[in-house]
Amino acid sequence: MVYLRSLVFLIAGLATTLHAKSSTGDSVLVVVEPNQQDNYSLFFNGLKEQGYDLTFRAPKAETPVVIEYDVANFAHVILLAPETKVFAKDITPQSLVDLLGKKTNLIVALSPKQTPLSSLAAEFSLTLPPPGTPLLSYFPEREEPASVIPVPVPASHSILSSNLPPVWFSGAPHSLGNNPLIVPILRAPAASFASETDGGSPDALVDAAERGGEGLWAGSQLGLVTGFQTLDGSRITWLGGAAILSDEFATKEVSKGVPSGNLQFARDVAKWTFQEAHVLRIDRTTHHLVNTTEPLELYTTNDQIVYTAYISKYDSVSSSWVPYSGIKDLQLEFTMLDPHIRTALLPVSNEPGKYLVTFRAPDRHGVFKFLINYKRKGLSFLESSTTVAVVPPRHDGYPRFLSAAWPYYTGAISTSVAFFLFSALWLAGDSREKRAKGHKAE
Amino acid sequence: MPTAYPLPKNLSPATVANTASLIRIVALALISGAAIASRLFAVINFESIIHEFDPWFNYRATRVLAAKGFYEFWNWFDPTAWYPLGRVVGGTVYPGLMATSGVIYNLLHAINLPVDIRNICVLLAPGFSALTAWATYMFTKEMKDASAGLLAAAFIGIVPGYISRSVAGSYDNEAIAIFLLMFTFYTWIKALKQGSALFGTIAAVTYFYMVAAWGGYAFITNMIPLHALVLILMGRFSSRLYVAYSSWYAIGTLASMQVPFVGFQPVKTSEHMAALGVFGLLQIVAFAQLVRSHISSQQFQRLLVAGVVSIGVLGALAFVLLTYKGWIAPWTGRFYSLWDTGYAKKYIPIIASVSEHQPTAWPSFFMDLQFLIFLFPAGVILCFRELRDEHLFVIIYAAVASYFAGVMVRLMLTLTPVVCVTSAVALSTLLDTFIDPIEPEITDDAQSESGASTTSSVPGTNGAASTAPTATSAAASKKAKKAAPAASSEPGLKLSDVFASSTVKTSRPRGIYGLDTRVMIVFNTTLVLAFFVSHCTWVTSSAYSSPSVVLASTNPDGSQHIIDDFREAYYWLRQNTPEDAVVMSWWDYGYQIAGMADRPTLVDNNTWNNTHIATVGKAMSSSEEVAYPILRKHDVSYILVIFGGLIGYSGDDINKFLWMVRIAQGVWPDEIQEPNYFTPQGEYKVDDSASPAMKNSLMYKMSYYRFAELFGGNPGQDRVRQQQVPKVGPTLDYLDEAFTSENWIVRIYEVKKEDPLGRDLKSANAFAHGKKRKRSKPAPRRRAIV
Structure with a gap:
C-alpha cells in the first residue's frame, strides 16, 4: 500500500518537475523600470520556467492595478524599483500592507536612496541607515569596489539551499528590530559597515567605533536580505539591494572557477516568499x-x-x-x-x-x-x-453509595426499622391501652 | 331594638348566609379580574414583551425548560454566560418560577391550547396576583372576618407596591413568591390555630415551593420561628404550637434542601439558624411541660432554672464555636447591609451599585401604598386589642417588614401584604361600626352582656361580617380573657374607643346614633377608597408599566413615541455577528444580550463572580492600551455601551461609570483609583475639564466617540449631564465603531484583531492614516568598553 502510494507520488513528481508551483497562486506582478527589466532576465526566466505567470509594469504605469474592488489581482508582487521615488497612486506603503492582508506575497528591493519603500520598512521593524550609506567592506581583498561585496552564506540554513557559495551583494543593510515575525535570511559579513560611498571620513568611523559601536552601522548583526511572515501567513522579503537578483551578479565568479550563489539564492528566496516551501x-x-x-x-x-x-x-x-x-x-x-x-x-x-x-x-x-x-x-x-x-457531572453522574455516607444510610435504615417496630407495637398494644384508659375513666 | 335604618324582616338566616357567600365569591372574582386587568397596562401600551433585566434570564431558562424538559434544565450548563467561566444554571437558580411556567405550558399543550411560552411568561405575574388576592383574603379572614378579607384582597390586588413587581411581562421570582408568602403564612396560622399537622405539612410544602422560587424565602424562615419564639416567651406555648412548628420545620427544611441551589444551607448558614434554634427550644419546652406534669412544682422550678440556663449557655457556645470553626457560614454581606445601610457601599460596592438595594425614600411609601400607610398603624393597634396568636404574627410581621422596607427599596414588596392586611382590618372595623344598623338603647342599666353584638339574632347587611366575632368570641377561651385586660390596660388604646365595638366591656352603652354620622363616615371612606383606586391606576399606568426594554416618550403633538434602541441593537448583534462572538458590556445588560441577541457575555445580572465583574470594570475604566490585552484574553469581539447623552436617557453607562471604577478598584487598588476620575475640584465632569483618566478611559471614549461631529462644529451638548463635550472628540485605535442605534442609546464597538505586522495598534493606525513614524536608531547591542 505504502509502496503503491509512493509510486504514485513518484510519477506525479516526475510529471511536474519543471512546474514547481506556489501554494497560493501563480500570478506575479513585477514592478520594474522597463529599461532595467533585462538586467534580471535570469531570475525572471527561472520563475517563468517554474510555471509562474509574470506580468511587468513600470512603477509609474497605472495598470494593471494591484488591488481592484478590494481584491488583490496578483498572488505575488515583486517590487524591483528601489530607486523610484514616485510610484503610481495605487502603490503606496499603505496599499502594500493591505496587499499582505489579502494574502499576497511581496519581494521588495531597497536601496541606499530614501524612497517611500524605505519608510515602509520601518513598519516591519527594519531600521535603515541614513540615506546614501550603502554597505561597504574592504575584506576580502578584491578588484571590485568596496560596495560590491561577496557575502558568505551559512552552510546550513532553514530557507536557503545548503552549501551555497558566497553571493554578491550591493546595496544598503538594515538593522533588525526585535519583532518575532522577522525571519533573517542573509546577514552582513562581520567586517562590513554602512557608510558613504567614498568610504566616509575615517575619523568619523574611528569616533563611532570608540563609542562602542553606538551609531555605527556595522557588523554581522545587520541584515541584508530579511524575510517577514505576517500573522495572516503572507510573506514579504526585503532585499537590501536589487542587484542581488541581477544577471550580472548571477554570472559573476566569486573566486576562480567558483560561480556565485546568487541565482540559487534568488530561487530559494522566491521559493520561500512565494510559499512554495516551508508551508x-x-x-x-x-x-x-x-x-x-x-x-x-x-x-x-x-x-x-x-x-x-x-x-x-x-x-x-x-x-x-x-x-x-x-x-x-x-x-x-x-x-x-x-x-x-x-x-x-x-x-x-x-x-x-x-x-x-x-x-x-x-x-x-x-x-x-x-x-x-x-x-x-x-x-x-x-x-x-x-x-x-x-x-460538572450530571445530577445522576455522581457515584452512588459512598462508603463515607454509611452513617446516613444507617440513620435512614434504623429510623425506618424503628418506625415499623413502633407502629407494630402501637397497633398490637392498642386494645390494652384502651382498656387501661377505660379503667382510668371509671 | 332601635335600628338606624330599616332592615328587611322576613329573611331566613340561610338565605342571608347563602347570599353573603355568593356576594363574597362574586367579589373575589371581580377582585381577581381587577388585579389581572390593572397589570395589563404594559401589554396594552407597549406589547407582550418580557421586561427589564432578570426576567430575560428567567424567560430564556423557561424556554430551555419547555424545550428540553426538566432534567436537561437541571443539568443545564450555560457556556455563553460568564464567558469563559460558564454558569451551572441548574445549580445556581431558583427553579420554581420556570417550573411553574413549564407546568402551565405543558398543561395547556396537553389540552391542545398551543399557547406561546412567551405569553405564558408575560401573563404569569398577573395570574398569580389573582391568587395572591385570594391568599390574602384567606389570611385576613383568619385575622378578623371575611369582609376584612375582601378588603385586604382588593387592596393587594391593586396596590402599586405589589404591582411594581408583578405587571404583565415582569417575569421575575417575586411574581409567584408573594402568593407563596401569603399562602404559607395563611397555612401556618391555620396550623397554629388548629394544632394541625396537616396544615403544618401544607405550610411546609408551600414553603418548599417558596424556597424553590425566591431567595427571599429566608423571610419566612425567620418570621415563623420569630413568631413561635414570641409565643413561647409570652407563655403561650401549647401543643398546637408544638405540632404546627415541628411539622412545618421538619418537613419544610428537608424539602428545601432538595433545591440544588439551597443544598445544605439550612443546616449550615447563620440565616437559617434561628429556625433550627427555635425548633430545639420547642423540644426542650415540650419536654419541660412533660416533666412538669409528672413532678412537683418546686422541684420543677429548680430543674427549670438549671436546665434553661445550662442549655442556653451550651447552645450559644456551640453556635459560636461552630461559626468560629467555619462549619456555620457567617452572615453574608447582603445580611449586614440590612442593618448598616452604609456597609455595602464601603465593602461590597457590587451590592450597593444596584438601585433597588438603596434605602427607601419617604415619598415612595406614599406612592406605593397611598392611604394604606396611614391605616397601617391603626390596624396594628387593633391587632393588639384581641392579641390572639395570629394577631401577634401580624404585629411581628408589621414591625419587621417596616424596618426592612425602610432599608431597601425592593423589600417594600414584603411590607405591602401586611399593610394591606392591617389596613383592611382597620377599615373593616370602621365600616363595621358605622354600617351596623343597631343603635344603643338609652337606658340607665348598662346592657353589658349583650352589648352591640346581637348580630346572630339580627339579620342584616353585615350579617356575614359580624358572625365571625361572635364565633371567635365563643370559641375564644382563656386567651381572649387574658387579652382583654391587657388591651384595656394599654394607654394607647384609648384611641380605639373611637372604633368601639362588641368585645370591650364598658359600663356605658357604646354605639352610633342616627343616620347622618353613618352616612358621613361611610361616604368619606368611599371617597378615600375611590381616590385610592384612581391613584393606583395612575401610578400603575404611568410608573410601573414600562418594559424598560422599550422606552416611551411624547411627541410635541402629544402622541406617543416609542424609542426602541435596545432591541434594534440587540437584533443587529443577532443578525450581523458570528454566533460565538463574545460581547462585553456592563453586567446590567448581560441577561438582555443573552436573551435578545443570543451572544455570549462576560458578565450578567447574576453577579456571582466579583472578580470577573471587576475585570470588566477595569477594562472599561482603563486606557485602550491597558484594556486591549484584557479584551483579547477574554476573546471579546464586541463591546456594548449605553449612552444617553443624545436624547437624555439618564440610566446610561457614564452615570454608572463610577461603580465600575469602584468595583475595579476593589480588586486592583494600585491600578484604578476613584479620585482620578474626578476633576481637581472633585466634580464628575465629561466636558473639557474632565480628568485625564476619565478622558482616556475606554468607557468615556466609546460613549463620546464622534459625538461632537453631530453638532456640526458647534459645541456638543450632553443632555443627561448638562455639560458641553469637548469639540475634538476622543479617538479610538483598538476599537472600531460597529453600530450605533437610532437615538445613540446603544453603541457597539468591534475589537480589532492584532496587527498582522506585530505592531501595536496605535502605531498601526497612525501608519494607516499616513502619519510619519519617528526615525529610530538601531538599539545598541554592545556596551562600551572604556
Whole structure:
C-alpha cells in the first residue's frame, strides 16, 4: 500500500518537475523600470520556467492595478524599483500592507536612496541607515569596489539551499528590530559597515567605533536580505539591494572557477516568499472521549479526552499537500483564560501527518479551548482553536453509595426499622391501652 | 331594638348566609379580574414583551425548560454566560418560577391550547396576583372576618407596591413568591390555630415551593420561628404550637434542601439558624411541660432554672464555636447591609451599585401604598386589642417588614401584604361600626352582656361580617380573657374607643346614633377608597408599566413615541455577528444580550463572580492600551455601551461609570483609583475639564466617540449631564465603531484583531492614516568598553 502510494507520488513528481508551483497562486506582478527589466532576465526566466505567470509594469504605469474592488489581482508582487521615488497612486506603503492582508506575497528591493519603500520598512521593524550609506567592506581583498561585496552564506540554513557559495551583494543593510515575525535570511559579513560611498571620513568611523559601536552601522548583526511572515501567513522579503537578483551578479565568479550563489539564492528566496516551501497547514482537528469516535460539545470534568490534529506540508513539486510528521515540538494547550493543561502533541508513528495526545480534562468546569499555537521562524504558523465546554457531572453522574455516607444510610435504615417496630407495637398494644384508659375513666 | 335604618324582616338566616357567600365569591372574582386587568397596562401600551433585566434570564431558562424538559434544565450548563467561566444554571437558580411556567405550558399543550411560552411568561405575574388576592383574603379572614378579607384582597390586588413587581411581562421570582408568602403564612396560622399537622405539612410544602422560587424565602424562615419564639416567651406555648412548628420545620427544611441551589444551607448558614434554634427550644419546652406534669412544682422550678440556663449557655457556645470553626457560614454581606445601610457601599460596592438595594425614600411609601400607610398603624393597634396568636404574627410581621422596607427599596414588596392586611382590618372595623344598623338603647342599666353584638339574632347587611366575632368570641377561651385586660390596660388604646365595638366591656352603652354620622363616615371612606383606586391606576399606568426594554416618550403633538434602541441593537448583534462572538458590556445588560441577541457575555445580572465583574470594570475604566490585552484574553469581539447623552436617557453607562471604577478598584487598588476620575475640584465632569483618566478611559471614549461631529462644529451638548463635550472628540485605535442605534442609546464597538505586522495598534493606525513614524536608531547591542 505504502509502496503503491509512493509510486504514485513518484510519477506525479516526475510529471511536474519543471512546474514547481506556489501554494497560493501563480500570478506575479513585477514592478520594474522597463529599461532595467533585462538586467534580471535570469531570475525572471527561472520563475517563468517554474510555471509562474509574470506580468511587468513600470512603477509609474497605472495598470494593471494591484488591488481592484478590494481584491488583490496578483498572488505575488515583486517590487524591483528601489530607486523610484514616485510610484503610481495605487502603490503606496499603505496599499502594500493591505496587499499582505489579502494574502499576497511581496519581494521588495531597497536601496541606499530614501524612497517611500524605505519608510515602509520601518513598519516591519527594519531600521535603515541614513540615506546614501550603502554597505561597504574592504575584506576580502578584491578588484571590485568596496560596495560590491561577496557575502558568505551559512552552510546550513532553514530557507536557503545548503552549501551555497558566497553571493554578491550591493546595496544598503538594515538593522533588525526585535519583532518575532522577522525571519533573517542573509546577514552582513562581520567586517562590513554602512557608510558613504567614498568610504566616509575615517575619523568619523574611528569616533563611532570608540563609542562602542553606538551609531555605527556595522557588523554581522545587520541584515541584508530579511524575510517577514505576517500573522495572516503572507510573506514579504526585503532585499537590501536589487542587484542581488541581477544577471550580472548571477554570472559573476566569486573566486576562480567558483560561480556565485546568487541565482540559487534568488530561487530559494522566491521559493520561500512565494510559499512554495516551508508551508504547513492543519488539515483538521478532532477531539473525542477515549474509546469513542464522535466529538462532543460538552465534556465532563475529569474525562479522558483524545485530541488529534492532522498536519500536512505543501509539496511544490507535486503541487499537493502531503501529510507531514516532521514536527517534534508541537504542543497542545487546554485553555480557559490560562492554560490548564499544556502537553506535547506528538506524531503517531505509521500514520503520517497525525498528531495525537490523550489527557485528562481538568477538574474545573468552564469554556475551554483546544489551542495549537505553533510559530517557528520560517515555517508558516500553525494555529487552531476549538471551543468546548467542560461541565460538572450530571445530577445522576455522581457515584452512588459512598462508603463515607454509611452513617446516613444507617440513620435512614434504623429510623425506618424503628418506625415499623413502633407502629407494630402501637397497633398490637392498642386494645390494652384502651382498656387501661377505660379503667382510668371509671 | 332601635335600628338606624330599616332592615328587611322576613329573611331566613340561610338565605342571608347563602347570599353573603355568593356576594363574597362574586367579589373575589371581580377582585381577581381587577388585579389581572390593572397589570395589563404594559401589554396594552407597549406589547407582550418580557421586561427589564432578570426576567430575560428567567424567560430564556423557561424556554430551555419547555424545550428540553426538566432534567436537561437541571443539568443545564450555560457556556455563553460568564464567558469563559460558564454558569451551572441548574445549580445556581431558583427553579420554581420556570417550573411553574413549564407546568402551565405543558398543561395547556396537553389540552391542545398551543399557547406561546412567551405569553405564558408575560401573563404569569398577573395570574398569580389573582391568587395572591385570594391568599390574602384567606389570611385576613383568619385575622378578623371575611369582609376584612375582601378588603385586604382588593387592596393587594391593586396596590402599586405589589404591582411594581408583578405587571404583565415582569417575569421575575417575586411574581409567584408573594402568593407563596401569603399562602404559607395563611397555612401556618391555620396550623397554629388548629394544632394541625396537616396544615403544618401544607405550610411546609408551600414553603418548599417558596424556597424553590425566591431567595427571599429566608423571610419566612425567620418570621415563623420569630413568631413561635414570641409565643413561647409570652407563655403561650401549647401543643398546637408544638405540632404546627415541628411539622412545618421538619418537613419544610428537608424539602428545601432538595433545591440544588439551597443544598445544605439550612443546616449550615447563620440565616437559617434561628429556625433550627427555635425548633430545639420547642423540644426542650415540650419536654419541660412533660416533666412538669409528672413532678412537683418546686422541684420543677429548680430543674427549670438549671436546665434553661445550662442549655442556653451550651447552645450559644456551640453556635459560636461552630461559626468560629467555619462549619456555620457567617452572615453574608447582603445580611449586614440590612442593618448598616452604609456597609455595602464601603465593602461590597457590587451590592450597593444596584438601585433597588438603596434605602427607601419617604415619598415612595406614599406612592406605593397611598392611604394604606396611614391605616397601617391603626390596624396594628387593633391587632393588639384581641392579641390572639395570629394577631401577634401580624404585629411581628408589621414591625419587621417596616424596618426592612425602610432599608431597601425592593423589600417594600414584603411590607405591602401586611399593610394591606392591617389596613383592611382597620377599615373593616370602621365600616363595621358605622354600617351596623343597631343603635344603643338609652337606658340607665348598662346592657353589658349583650352589648352591640346581637348580630346572630339580627339579620342584616353585615350579617356575614359580624358572625365571625361572635364565633371567635365563643370559641375564644382563656386567651381572649387574658387579652382583654391587657388591651384595656394599654394607654394607647384609648384611641380605639373611637372604633368601639362588641368585645370591650364598658359600663356605658357604646354605639352610633342616627343616620347622618353613618352616612358621613361611610361616604368619606368611599371617597378615600375611590381616590385610592384612581391613584393606583395612575401610578400603575404611568410608573410601573414600562418594559424598560422599550422606552416611551411624547411627541410635541402629544402622541406617543416609542424609542426602541435596545432591541434594534440587540437584533443587529443577532443578525450581523458570528454566533460565538463574545460581547462585553456592563453586567446590567448581560441577561438582555443573552436573551435578545443570543451572544455570549462576560458578565450578567447574576453577579456571582466579583472578580470577573471587576475585570470588566477595569477594562472599561482603563486606557485602550491597558484594556486591549484584557479584551483579547477574554476573546471579546464586541463591546456594548449605553449612552444617553443624545436624547437624555439618564440610566446610561457614564452615570454608572463610577461603580465600575469602584468595583475595579476593589480588586486592583494600585491600578484604578476613584479620585482620578474626578476633576481637581472633585466634580464628575465629561466636558473639557474632565480628568485625564476619565478622558482616556475606554468607557468615556466609546460613549463620546464622534459625538461632537453631530453638532456640526458647534459645541456638543450632553443632555443627561448638562455639560458641553469637548469639540475634538476622543479617538479610538483598538476599537472600531460597529453600530450605533437610532437615538445613540446603544453603541457597539468591534475589537480589532492584532496587527498582522506585530505592531501595536496605535502605531498601526497612525501608519494607516499616513502619519510619519519617528526615525529610530538601531538599539545598541554592545556596551562600551572604556
